[in-house]
Structures are given as structure tokens and as C-alpha cells.
Amino acid sequence: MAIATVNPATGVTEQTFEAHDAAEIERRIALAQSAFVALKATTYAQRGDWMRASADLLEADVADAARMLTVEMGKPIAQSEAEVLKCAKNMRFYADNAESFLADDRLDNPGSVNASSAWTRYDPLGVVLAVMPWNYPLWQVVRFAAPALMAGNTGLLKHASNVPQSALYLDTLFERGGFPAGSFMTLLIGSGAVAAVLEDRRVKAVTLTGSEPAGRSVASTAGAQIKKAVLELGGSDPFIVMPSADLDAASTTAVKARISNNGQSCIAAKRFIVHTDVYDEFARLFTAKVSALVVGDPLDRSTEVGPIATVGGRDELVELVDDAIAKGAEVLTGGRAIDGAGYFYAPTVLAGLTDDMRIVMEETFGPVASLYRATDRDDALRIANQTTFGLSSAVWTTDQEEEDWFIRSIDAGAVFINGMTVSYPELPFGGIKDSGYGRELAAAGIREFCNLKTVWKA
Numbered sequence: 308m309a310i311a312t313v314n315p316a317t318g319v320t321e322q323t324f325e326a327h328d329a330a331e332i333e334r335r336i337a338l339a340q341s342a343f344v345a346l347k348a349t350t351y352a353q354r355g356d357w358m359r360a361s362a363d364l365l366e367a368d369v370a371d372a373a374r375m376l377t378v379e380m381g382k383p384i385a386q387s388e389a390e391v392l393k394c395a396k397n398m399r400f401y402a403d404n405a406e407s408f409l410a411d412d413r414l415d416n417p418g419s420v421n422a423s424s425a426w427t428r429y430d431p432l433g434v435v436l437a438v439m440p441w442n443y444p445l446w447q448v449v450r451f452a453a454p455a456l457m458a459g460n461t462g463l464l465k466h467a468s469n470v471p472q473s474a475l476y477l478d479t480l481f482e483r484g485g486f487p488a489g490s491f492m493t494l495l496i497g498s499g500a501v502a503a504v505l506e507d508r509r510v511k512a513v514t515l516t517g518s519e520p521a522g523r524s525v526a527s528t529a530g531a532q533i534k535k536a537v538l539e540l541g542g543s544d545p546f547i548v549m550p551s552a553d554l555d556a557a558s559t560t561a562v563k564a565r566i567s568n569n570g571q572s573c574i575a576a577k578r579f580i581v582h583t584d585v586y587d588e589f590a591r592l593f594t595a596k597v598s599a600l601v602v603g604d605p606l607d608r609s610t611e612v613g614p615i616a617t618v619g620g621r622d623e624l625v626e627l628v629d630d631a632i633a634k635g636a637e638v639l640t641g642g643r644a645i646d647g648a649g650y651f652y653a654p655t656v657l658a659g660l661t662d663d664m665r666i667v668m669e670e671t672f673g674p675v676a677s678l679y680r681a682t683d684r685d686d687a688l689r690i691a692n693q694t695t696f697g698l699s700s701a702v703w704t705t706d707q708e709e710e711d712w713f714i715r716s717i718d719a720g721a722v723f724i725n726g727m728t729v730s731y732p733e734l735p736f737g738g739i740k741d742s743g744y745g746r747e748l749a750a751a752g753i754r755e756f757c758n759l760k761t762v763w764k765a
């Protein structure tokens with residue numbers, strides 16, 4: 308895949324970039340390693356000051372950075388602005404909390420291990436490779452980079468090939484904020500060059516956010532090298548609506564949960580599982596609200612849904628929906644690509660899905676919602692858990708016993724009650740099953756790339 312910015316709203320190639328050659332890759336790995344030695348010797352207070360200064364720079368750049376995101380991958384401009392500001396918030400969160408998250412933990416009763424004292428501490432691992440996707444070009448990276456740098460690790464970013472300008476923006480951001488040169492750098496490389504970087508002895512670990520095939524490939528290299536890996540992969544999150552739910556609120560939130568980021572979010576609700584008693588009313592409300600969405604130029608502030616980020620992504624969506632229609636799915640609205648320039652797809656609601664349709668098991672990365680009718684709560688849970696993914700989930704109910712039962716029973720990394728899944732710096736984020744392993748954000752996220760060192764003293 309060429310390393311290039313192709314504006315998905317127009318289909319026009321705005322800028323292409325040369326990949327780094329072997330000498331430049333080597334120079335950057337060596338610099339990341341020497342920066343690690345320098346960074347490890349600094350205090351949390353010093354790193355916190357640099358992180359806050361980097362957040363200030365990002366906030367000052369909000370207009371230009373947001374425009375860059377929208378031009379590179381097509382999200383509506385207000386959502387791009389929100390992404391930039393969320394990154395700054397996350398940076399400040401780790402600047403403020405890294406030290407307490409990584410504080411020594413002393414054993415209350417060291418005599419039980421024949422010691423005068425015993426404790427654990429967190430040491431950084433070293434250079435960490437980050438392989439990242441295009442859907443949140445700044446947020447996905449910063450949610451790794453902020454905790455990694457605050458812990459004293461350094462980072463090498465291999466960003467998705469269609470967001471090179473975002474990658475180059477991040478290449479300088481932390482150094483501009485004061486971090487030692489080389490603490491966080493971009494490698495402009497294709498996916499075929501990732502394995503060799505991960506095999507380098509100076510690279511100690513890897514985090515990948517992206518698709519399941521990419522995760523399998525990178526995890527197998529990490530496994531062969533006995534290197535720590537965190538995988539944040541796809542999702543096909545259920546959004547369950549039970550009879551006690553407020554249907555108007557549930558359907559409004561359901562639309563947002565499906566179409567945010569033009570439907571290209573790992574934690575987007577993708578399968579709407581509705582109890583039969585309220586199915587018809589929910590389907591009516593939901594379809595009406597999806598049909599009313601404004602699709603168009605993502606730089607126009609009235610636009611609610613922009614284009615699919617790449618022509619390949621748009622074509623995959625066409626295949627998935629056409630397969631379902633050919634096998635008998637009912638199209639309640641949409642169901643087709645929009646003719647003309649750019650990679651637009653009509654917001655779509657499908658019903659009458661059967662297990663032979665690809666869409667039942669595969670992730671839909673675009674504004675396409677699948678509606679399922681559940682006969683009772685056991686049936687709703689069965690449908691929710693039948694996917695191979697397990698990222699997040701949402702349940703709408705006001706019945707306390709039912710709420711507790713769903714929280715215990717859903718196979719996913721998170722459950723949101725009467726709301727939609729959102730990532731927050733304060734809450735751990737990650738999945739199970741084919742959605743990956745490990746956690747980002749909160750205290751759990753900063754500890755992933757640390758050595759939990761045990762100290763015992765006679």
C-alpha cells in the first residue's frame with residue numbers, strides 16, 4: 308500500500324511519501340534506544356512537565372490538526388476537533404497520575420517471606436513498537452504514547468499507510484514538548500517491514516491496534532521473539548434493548564453509537580439486539596433516525612456522516628451488505644454506496660439476518676447497523692455472545708436483576724448500561740476473544756509495558 312494521503316471525500320491523492328530506507332530505520336531504532344537511556348534517568352515530575360507542554364502544543368494546534376484528520380480519513384470536523392482535545396486530556400491524565408499508578412508496593416508482613424522488607428516496583432521496558440490504525444489517527448497513538456513515555460519507555464510508531472501526515476505530526480510533537488530527541492518517532496514503513504523492526508533486539512515489545520489478521524501476524528512475530536504484545540483488534544459489539552428501556556433515548560444513542568466516526572470504530576455498536584416485545588417500535592424509531600442523517604463533506608459542520616476512509620474499505624462494505632441482501636436480508640434504509648466522487652456509503656439498517664450471512668460474524672466498518680429480534684433475555688445473550696469478537700457491549704434495561712445478569716454473562720471487555728461505549732482515560736480499555744488481549748488506559752494501561760520487579764531484602 309502506498310504511503311499517501313488520499314482525501315476520501317474527493318478521491319484525490321493530496322500527497323505521497325517515500326518510505327524510510329534501511330539506513331533511516333536503523334538510525335531511528337538506535338536513536339530510540341539512546342533516548343530510552345536518557346528518559347529512564349528522568350523523574351516523573353520532569354516527564355510530566357514535558358507531557359503537559361506537549362498537550363499545550365496539541366491544544367494550540369487544534370484547528371490545523373483537526374483539519375488534517377478530516378482530510379486524511381474523512382471524519383466530520385467536529386469529531387476531529389474532539390479527538391485532538393481528548394488526546395490532550397489523556398496526556399494530562401498520565402502526567403498527573405503516572406507516579407501513583409507505578410508507585411512501589413510494600414509487603415505489609417515481610418516476615419512471612421523471611422525478609423526485613425519486600426516490595427515491587429515498575430521499571431520501563433525500553434523501546435516499544437506501536438502499529439496503529441487510521442480510524443483515530445491521533446487518539447489511538449496518544450493513548451499508547453502518553454503512558455509509555457510517562458513510564459520512561461520510548462516509542463516507535465508504524466502508522467497506517469493512509470495517514471502519513473498524522474504520523475509525521477506525531478513524529479515531532481513530544482520532542483517539541485521537551486522530551487529528549489528520539490523519545491517518540493515515526494517509522495514511515497509498510498506493513499511488510501514491521502516484522503524486521505520487531506525482531507530487532509533493541510525493540511522490547513509491541514502494541515498493535517488494528518484488524519484481526521494484522522494482530523495474528525504481529526503476535527506471532529512477538530511470540531517467536533518472546534516479546535510482550537498488546538493487541539487491540541476488531542469488534543462487533545452488541546447493543547441490547549430490553550422492554551424496560553426508554554426506547555426514544557435508546558434509539559437516539561444507538562444511532563450515535565453506530566455512526567460516530569462514520570461507523571468506523573472498533574467499539575461502535577454494530578449488532579442491535581432487541582427484545583421482541585419492543586422490537587417493532589425500536590426498529591421504527593431507529594430506522595427513522597438513521598434515515599434522517601446528513602451525509603456529505605466532512606469539513607461542512609452540518610455533516611453527520613462523512614465518507615469511508617479508503618476505497619478498499621468502501622468496497623468491503625458493499626460486498627458484506629450485498630452478500631446479506633442476496634441471502635434475504637431486509638433493507639430498512641440505505642443498503643448501497645452513494646454514486647459520485649469520494650467513498651460514501653448510505654447509512655443503512657438491515658433486518659432479517661440469518662447465520663449464513665457474512666455480516667453476522669464479520670465486523671462492519673462503516674455506517675451499517677444490523678437488527679436482531681430476541682425472544683427473551685437468554686436469546687439476547689446468545690446472539691450477543693455468538694460473535695468471535697469480545698470488545699465491548701451495551702445493555703439498555705432498568706431492571707436491576709436483569710442488569711446484574713447481563714453484566715456477569717456478556718463475553719466482552721466492557722459493559723455499558725443505558726449508554727454507549729466510549730473510551731475514557733480513567734477506564735481500562737481492551738477486549739477478549741478475537742478482539743485481542745491486554746489493556747490500554749487507566750492504571751492497567753501504563754503497567755502493560757513495565758517490568759514488575761520484585762525486591763526482597765534480608
Ligand code: NAP
Nearest residue numbers: 439440466467468498501517518521524539540541542573
Ligand atoms: P489494519 O489493516 O489491521 O491496519 C492496522 C495497522 O496494522 C496499520 O498500520 C497497518 O499498516 C498494519 N498492518 C496491517 N497488516 C499488517 C501485518 N500483516 N503486519 C504488520 N502490520 C500490519 O486495520 P485498519 O483497517 O487500519 O483498522 C481497522 C481495524 O482496526 C478494525 O478491525 C478495527 O476494529 C480495529 N481497531 C481496533 C481498536 C481497538 O482498540 N480494539 C481501535 C481502532 C481500530 P498498513 O496501513 O501499512 O497496511
